[in-house]
Amino acid sequence: MNSMFWEELFQQKIDNEIKIEPKDRMPEKYRQTLIRQISQHAHSEIVGMLPEGNWITRAPSLKRKAILLAKVQDEAGHGLYLYSAAETLGISRDEMYNQLHTGKAKYSSIFNYPTLTWADMGAIGWLVDGAAIMNQVPLCRTSYGPYARAMVRICKEESFHQRQGFEILLTLSKGTEAQKAMCQDAIDRWWWPSIMMFGPTDDASPNTEQSMRWKIKRFSNDELRQKFINMIAEQVKILGMTLPDPDLKWNEERKQYDFGKINWEEFWNVLAGNGPCNKQRLHARIKAWEDGAWVRDAALAYSEKKQTHKAA
Amino acid sequence: MKHLTDYILHLADNALIMGQRNAEWCGHGPILEQDIALTNISLDLIGQSRYLYQYAAELAGNNATEDSLAYLRTEREFKNCLLTEQPNGDWGQTILKQFLFSTYQLYLFEWLQQYQDERLKAIAAKALKEVTYHVRWSSEWVIRLGDGTEESKQRMLNAIDALWMYTGEMFIPSESEMALQIPLDRIYKQWDAKTKAVLNEATLLIPEKVFMQKGGKSGVHTEYLGYILTEMQYMQRTYPDSEW
Amino acid sequence: MKLYTNKFYYGDYGESKHGAADISSPQTNKQEWPLWEIFIRSRQGLDHKHVGSLHAVDAAMAIENARDVYTRRMEGISIWAVESKHIHASNPDDAANLYEPSNDKVYRHPTFYNLPDAIKHM
Numbered sequence: 001m002n003s004m005f006w007e008e009l010f011q012q013k014i015d016n017e018i019k020i021e022p023k024d025r026m027p028e029k030y031r032q033t034l035i036r037q038i039s040q041h042a043h044s045e046i047v048g049m050l051p052e053g054n055w056i057t058r059a060p061s062l063k064r065k066a067i068l069l070a071k072v073q074d075e076a077g078h079g080l081y082l083y084s085a086a087e088t089l090g091i092s093r094d095e096m097y098n099q100l101h102t103g104k105a106k107y108s109s110i111f112n113y114p115t116l117t118w119a120d121m122g123a124i125g126w127l128v129d130g131a132a133i134m135n136q137v138p139l140c141r142t143s144y145g146p147y148a149r150a151m152v153r154i155c156k157e158e159s160f161h162q163r164q165g166f167e168i169l170l171t172l173s174k175g176t177e178a179q180k181a182m183c184q185d186a187i188d189r190w191w192w193p194s195i196m197m198f199g200p201t202d203d204a205s206p207n208t209e210q211s212m213r214w215k216i217k218r219f220s221n222d223e224l225r226q227k228f229i230n231m232i233a234e235q236v237k238i239l240g241m242t243l244p245d246p247d248l249k250w251n252e253e254r255k256q257y258d259f260g261k262i263n264w265e266e267f268w269n270v271l272a273g274n275g276p277c278n279k280q281r282l283h284a285r286i287k288a289w290e291d292g293a294w295v296r297d298a299a300l301a302y303s304e305k306k307q308t309h310k311a312a
Numbered sequence: 313m314k315h316l317t318d319y320i321l322h323l324a325d326n327a328l329i330m331g332q333r334n335a336e337w338c339g340h341g342p343i344l345e346q347d348i349a350l351t352n353i354s355l356d357l358i359g360q361s362r363y364l365y366q367y368a369a370e371l372a373g374n375n376a377t378e379d380s381l382a383y384l385r386t387e388r389e390f391k392n393c394l395l396t397e398q399p400n401g402d403w404g405q406t407i408l409k410q411f412l413f414s415t416y417q418l419y420l421f422e423w424l425q426q427y428q429d430e431r432l433k434a435i436a437a438k439a440l441k442e443v444t445y446h447v448r449w450s451s452e453w454v455i456r457l458g459d460g461t462e463e464s465k466q467r468m469l470n471a472i473d474a475l476w477m478y479t480g481e482m483f484i485p486s487e488s489e490m491a492l493q494i495p496l497d498r499i500y501k502q503w504d505a506k507t508k509a510v511l512n513e514a515t516l517l518i519p520e521k522v523f524m525q526k527g528g529k530s531g532v533h534t535e536y537l538g539y540i541l542t543e544m545q546y547m548q549r550t551y552p553d554s555e556w
Numbered sequence: 557m558k559l560y561t562n563k564f565y566y567g568d569y570g571e572s573k574h575g576a577a578d579i580s581s582p583q584t585n586k587q588e589w590p591l592w593e594i595f596i597r598s599r600q601g602l603d604h605k606h607v608g609s610l611h612a613v614d615a616a617m618a619i620e621n622a623r624d625v626y627t628r629r630m631e632g633i634s635i636w637a638v639e640s641k642h643i644h645a646s647n648p649d650d651a652a653n654l655y656e657p658s659n660d661k662v663y664r665h666p667t668f669y670n671l672p673d674a675i676k677h678m
Contacts, residue, residue: 021648023645023647023648024648025648025649046339046344049338049339050339053338053339053340056335056336056338057332057335057336057543057544058543058544058546058547059547060383060547060548060551060554060556061379061383061548061556062328062358062361062362062365062378062379062382063362064556065335065358066355066358066359066362069335069338069351069354069355069358070355072338072339072351073338073347073348073351073352073355073628074628076338076339076344076347076348076351077348077625077628079344080344080345080348080608080610080625081608083344084608084609084610085608087591087609092588093588093611094587094588118547118556149608150608153607153608157629168556171555171556174555175554175555176551176554178551178554179551179554284339284340287340288339288340288341288342291340291342291402291403292341292342292343292403293342294461294463294464294467295342295343295346295403295404295457295464296342296343296587296589297460297461297463297464297587298456298457298460298461298463298464299456299457299460299589299613299617300587300589300613301460301461301464302455302456302457302459302460302613303456303613303614303617305459306614307614343589343611344611345610345611345612345621345624345625346621348621348624348625349620349621349624352624352628448620449620452616452617452620456613
């Protein structure tokens, strides 16, 4: 079979919504693009534990503490599902960690912003998880089987995350003056970074086309961003709060919300490592990994000892 | 009634402080699977503390709630054992602390199955299932680390050295434990046999003639508790009378 | 800013290099815990179903990890763990000669047979 021929067949399979499975023949570029996308998604879940983990010990009630703890733990689970999916493509989790720790692989930039108040837990759930869900739901139908299955599981679990976030803000919005101010402040700080989560505008993302053809990505950055803004611009009214964008208004002609200019300079800078918490986040991950080395080694040594013992 | 309330608060404080300490690990564990495992234990413990505080709040009256009991009492009012408030240290120290504490909870909750107070009995019955798993999980880790590498063994010896002096207090009856006739001597014997068996399998020696610290049950704590409460209670103290 | 424009973007993940992922040769790390495939029976009467994988040093730990990772929401009542290296899989390139021969044996399916409507319960 010449290579032109099988690559056409491969594309045909994808066009017909037939899933690609781990041992199937696939173009090397498809495999590499997937490894990068899935592993960076996994890294985002793991690094994403840190900003929220920051408030677990300070949560204002026992109920909120338990919810937040369960939520951050879910993120660990999601990272694990995604690492598992990437491992089916022939890369080990340790190798992926190594890429994260050395800066070769990135994670979602949103997690380089600090969580300053309790209201940030609400804003992250509502805005950040909301934006993530927008990205993730279409991925449940992505062309690579293990990735799609991991995403189905993740989306199912994520649905509580956004709701708990909104509920935190709703409670604050009905609370004391200090709570209302805290709520508005968190929305003000998280709004722009969360709409940046969809990535650069379509004309600045030239590889989108190939990914769309492979159905690794199913909607463009701008499409998803617009959908998200339309949704949030309505929901914020229920909170009685505002979004920090004077240009945000309904455009009757487009049947969409118009919005102001995104500060792409900030975006590129956070991406390049100059965000408020880039160093802190990476340091925390590296420290956990290095501090855990003796634990992992000991567990392995013990099990090997037991196996030799059994064999003898 | 005061004795029962005090005793339930003591059990609740134990569970909460252990849960709070374990929660500090969330996102920082040595491997993803175990990060998730320890968080599950933390969630179980916080859950236990909530059932206990809710019961204590009903007994205490005065509009007490689970949150007012957890967030608005001071370090001299907390009745948890000193063991629970000790720092996490490395993974080995956290594991050992969990094992020593869970084993105590296991035999205590087993005994509470025949206790006359129905509500407490029910809480203990639910918790017992969780605690049985905590003992299994933590004892396996104690064995693995004790009998793993030279480094892990040394770290476990350090952990024993740091924690053993806080184990005695669990079995010294407080006023309320005496009044309620909690058979701590019997629970101690079971605890002692289990810890000896596990540490023995882990090739770790149990120290002898350790001078035991005490005071937690009557609110005389180590310095660590103040910081735990400062952090945990910060929101409730800063924004009193608010809904969250 | 031009520097970034020919990179591949998914959302706001940055890339350190242009183009495809930078995958170093997949050297196996001897210190990495083995990989296990996890199968879960969601309730009595159903088959165990593959749910994903995880790392563990031995079978007992694999089952405990699976309990913590894959049954946090009451998804299961029984767990199987199989070390991934012990799974033998058919080769997808053989799919044609393995599975297609059964395509023309429609007489194995009950719907192949036309029976009068009068016959019930068959």
